[in-house]
Amino acid sequence: MTPAALPPLREVISRHGLAPHKSLGQNFLLDLNLTGRIARSAGSLDDHDVIEVGPGPGGLTRALLDAGARRVVAIERDHRCIAALSEISEAYPGRLTVVEGDALATNMERLVTRPARIVANLPYNIATPLLVGWLQTEPWPAWFDSLTLMFQREVAERIVASPGGKAYGRLAVLAQWRTRPRILFDVDRRAFTPPPAVTSSVVELLPRAAPLAEADPRALERVVAAAFGQRRKMLRASLKSLGRDPLPLLEAAEIEPTRRAEELSVEAFCALARAFTASR
Structure with a gap:
């Protein structure tokens, strides 16, 4: 199979019975123009390994491979998605590694060769603990060059918030201590299947060479x-x-x-x- 021969994502979802599970925080992106925009937002992926969490049927996975990623490591907890991702692996020989398991319990650094980046439409129910875990990586600077991540808009605003506002809190301090975060663009809820109740945002977090100040x-x-x-x-x-x-x-x-x-x-x-x- 070649990349051009891959079926449309809606067909993949239907054929493999991939109705999104709310318990897994699944909201699939089916618009390939949008997944391509997210992949491009991560910068040049040439000669980079990319970690993707929660690939689902593989819309963003395809975009990352098309954008030139050296290798994509897709971590997926839902066993139903593995067969669909295997088809993508066949279309991009040697460039996609599918890891079935819980991203929160996975040592991602061991799965990649540097330089590496993390690009993901994160499952909403684990997005915050995943981010905090990446921000607490030791030693610092981290093993990843950048984070390009999808969050609910409210969470994105908390990540970039300044002191003095209601959105400023734990996430802002931890994120801004070790990275330079910014919201790149919003994604309308109607772009997802099923549509979530809120708007989402793509956030870029670029690791600082050294934290803003010394602290354990x-x-x-x-x-x-x-x-x-x-x-x-x-x-x-x-x-x-x-x-x-x-x-x-x-x-x-x-x-x-x-x-x-x-x-x-x-x-x-x-x-x-x-x-x-x-x-x-």
């Missing part, structure tokens, strides 16, 4: 989670969930105890994480 990633995660866990409270109260007196931590980080989480910059959270690490 696990300590930063704990501090940020505590601060935003009770975001309406002052930090002197919300940080008590860390299990120690927050006042010395705030003093060491030179942060007023009466401030609230949404007022702090990423650098301020890093200072707080350093104080937390030093106190243990």
Whole structure:
């Protein structure tokens, strides 16, 4: 089989019985013009391995291969999709590796040869934990050159949010600490099968050569989670969930105890994480 001989995606879905499962967060993209745009948004894929999570019937998979990816590693949990992806593998000999399994439990770095990128229409139910896991990669700089990912618009806005707004929170701090994120474009809900209830957005996250400020990633995660866990409270109260007196931590980080989480910059959270690490 050649790429030109691959059947339309709707035919693939029908033939393999791939009705999307809500429990798996599946919303398939069938518009090949749109999947091509997403693939192109990831930049030149020549000489790159690409990780794709949740390929489903393989619309974006085809686009990534057509865009010149050296190899695509597609991680798919739904056994029903494997046969459909195997047809794509036959059309692009040696360039598609299909891994059946849970992306959250997969060591992706071991599956690729650098340089590598991650491009995916993420299943909505695992999108945030996957992103946080990639952002906590050690050592840093990460093994991937870039992340080009589809999220619900609300999640995308939280990733790029600035201090002071309601959208600013845990995701913004973690993402902006180690990457430079930006929303590339929106995708109308009608482009999906089935249509989700909300608009989606494609987000690019480019890893920084060095984080904005020094901090242990696990300590930063704990501090940020505590601060935003009770975001309406002052930090002197919300940080008590860390299990120690927050006042010395705030003093060491030179942060007023009466401030609230949404007022702090990423650098301020890093200072707080350093104080937390030093106190243990």
